[in-house]
Amino acid sequence: MRLVQIAQRAGDLQRAARWYADLLEAAPVATFDPPGLVFFDLDGVRLLLEGNAPAALLYLAVDDIAATVERLRAAGTEITAEPHVIFTHADDTLGPAGTAEWQAFVEDSEGNLVGLVEHRAPA
Incomplete structure (x- = not known):
């Protein structure tokens, strides 16, 4: 079994599409309006922006x-948690063994929380 699609709430579809296009540095792969659907490709998983979808994290x-957070901050995105280390992966169960997992949280244009994750090798 594999993940096929994630839906995210978008109160203003065009605004949300612009915000995610900036974050992902990629244009939507499909738009259907009506009924109000925008799709992005996340390495084979569809991200669906839709007005009636529930909020997802x-x-x-x-x-x-750090560069992603600064780029988003410069564009006016609210940073709700600055980049910080969550933990170091002792094995490869949840990430590459030996890497530190850094996370930051931002708020998208629709008020949804979005986590950013970097696996960083030791210096």
């Missing part, structure tokens, strides 16, 4: 958490 992998 997404965790997205980023290559450089």
